[in-house]
Amino acid sequence: MTELTGPLVAECATWLTIVTKLFGTRMQVLLEPHDLTQGQFSILHHIARQPPGQGVRISDIAAAVEVEQPAVTKTIAKFQVMGLVDTVASPKDKRAKLVIAKPDAGMLLGKIYQDIGPDLMQVFGAVDGDGVGQFIAQLKQLGQWLDANRL
Structure with missing residues (x-):
């Protein structure tokens, strides 16, 4: 197991920052034809993932x-x-509204992934094919840790 050192952590942080920026810019260009920003895409994705x-x-x-x-x-x-969501009053809190995805939300996400799929295949094809599963597992682990330890 590799021991974490200051220089190694700095290199990880540097590359994560660079990759985040590059991937974010790429996603913005890919989402533009669908009239969505990255933030809107994240919101739609979050709503559509609900039961x-x-x-x-x-x-x-x-x-x-x-x-x-x-x-x-x-x-x-x-x-x-756009016909993607409905809002209803919360039965538990009269001040709150609940957002519910309509079927068109999932259909739009499917269309977006279909459209950006070829580009994402190229992007993730840049990762060693034998290591892509491990790469995904490490990204997921890092994402879960960051989610649980938000600042």
């Missing part, structure tokens, strides 16, 4: 995707116009 018919509060969406609540509210309004 069918189960709503999620706007404040919970904002916390999950690390976007300010007014931006989520504005995005939800856009998604309503």
